[in-house]
Amino acid sequence: MIGGAGLISLAGCRAGGVKHQFLAPAGVLPKTWTMELPDPWQLTSAKALEQWTQGDAAQADLLACTDGWLDTLSAVALQPIEAAALSNQLDPLAQQFLKMQGPLASQVLPVGVSPWVLLVRSNPVVDAIKKLGWQMLLDPQLKGKIVFPASPRVVIDLADRLEQPDALQRLRRQALTFDDRQAVNWLLKGVAKVVVLPLQRCLSLLRRDPRMEVILPNQGAPLHWTVLIRPQDTKEPLPQAWVELAWREPMRRRLLQEGWRAPLATAVLDADRSQLPERWRSLVLPPDDLWSKCWSLPPLSPEQRISLAERWRASAP
Numbered sequence: 001m002i003g004g005a006g007l008i009s010l011a012g013c014r015a016g017g018v019k020h021q022f023l024a025p026a027g028v029l030p031k032t033w034t035m036e037l038p039d040p041w042q043l044t045s046a047k048a049l050e051q052w053t054q055g056d057a058a059q060a061d062l063l064a065c066t067d068g069w070l071d072t073l074s075a076v077a078l079q080p081i082e083a084a085a086l087s088n089q090l091d092p093l094a095q096q097f098l099k100m101q102g103p104l105a106s107q108v109l110p111v112g113v114s115p116w117v118l119l120v121r122s123n124p125v126v127d128a129i130k131k132l133g134w135q136m137l138l139d140p141q142l143k144g145k146i147v148f149p150a151s152p153r154v155v156i157d158l159a160d161r162l163e164q165p166d167a168l169q170r171l172r173r174q175a176l177t178f179d180d181r182q183a184v185n186w187l188l189k190g191v192a193k194v195v196v197l198p199l200q201r202c203l204s205l206l207r208r209d210p211r212m213e214v215i216l217p218n219q220g221a222p223l224h225w226t227v228l229i230r231p232q233d234t235k236e237p238l239p240q241a242w243v244e245l246a247w248r249e250p251m252r253r254r255l256l257q258e259g260w261r262a263p264l265a266t267a268v269l270d271a272d273r274s275q276l277p278e279r280w281r282s283l284v285l286p287p288d289d290l291w292s293k294c295w296s297l298p299p300l301s302p303e304q305r306i307s308l309a310e311r312w313r314a315s316a317p
Contacts, residue, residue: 077232133217220293
């Protein structure tokens with residue numbers, strides 16, 4: 001149930017009226033933005049989306065999740081977002097992402113995006129990583145020193161992009177672990193040399209630790225989308241003004257500084273470029289020729305999910 005074990009309300013019980021329930025896994029939405037959530041909306045957070053029950057999701061008025069979890073919500077009946085004023089502002093990559101969703105496209109609103117990147121501690125191999133990008137993940141010097149995401153989907157996609165014989169098996173042999181939640185700790189302890197994370201989870205560390213560097217490979221990167229969806233039974237419209245807040249100054253710039261990019265055209269976001277720290281500008285707002293090389297992961301059919309799981313099992317070292 002909402003508010004049960006593992007679920008934490010982030011808004012106090014204000015006087016008067018029934019609260020509109022908004023569910024999101026912890027860390028998916030920037031706190032800078034959620035602090036501005038208007039009454040009568042109440043955000044409830046879970047440490048992980050797995051802690052939601054189907055009933056939790058069905059009873060909510062609004063859900064937030066990342067694109068990697070959309071398949072897991074297939075049992076939850078949804079309704080159209082009905083926010084044309086927002087959808088019409090989406091940049092080409094966000095529009096492509098929606099087209100991939102097929103029938104789900106009208107029921108999903110991308111609100112933020114962040115590329116998967118390489119987070120490293122400054123060391124002699126950094127220049128090579130910058131030059132070779134994702135290919136550097138196969139370097140023998142990094143065997144047992146890379147923290148990959150817990151998502152087999154992302155790891156398999158990266159392996160396929162490497163276009164090397166047995167790339168998936170070789171990548172798995174490079175892994176220290178598959179644990180993006182603890183990736184930064186492994187790096188800070190010096191046990192890992194490279195971790196693969198969404199950019200939005202890296203910039204706070206860059207502020208605190210000048211030894212750290214983030215690399216967005218020249219080949220582009222898979223994209224990590226944050227989306228909003230509306231369960232079928234809700235009668236509450238999307239809080240469009242709150243979304244607009246994140247897509248307009250000054251909130252848009254504040255979120256960019258956290259690595260969380262609004263899914264708007266680069267021409268719109270360029271107004272914020274001069275307000276970013278100089279060493280982050282090409283990282284947070286990469287040139288169009290690099291940004292256009294980034295890609296979204298399409299949804300999987302049930303048959304494709306089975307095939308992917310079998311491929312993952314077969315590739316174990």
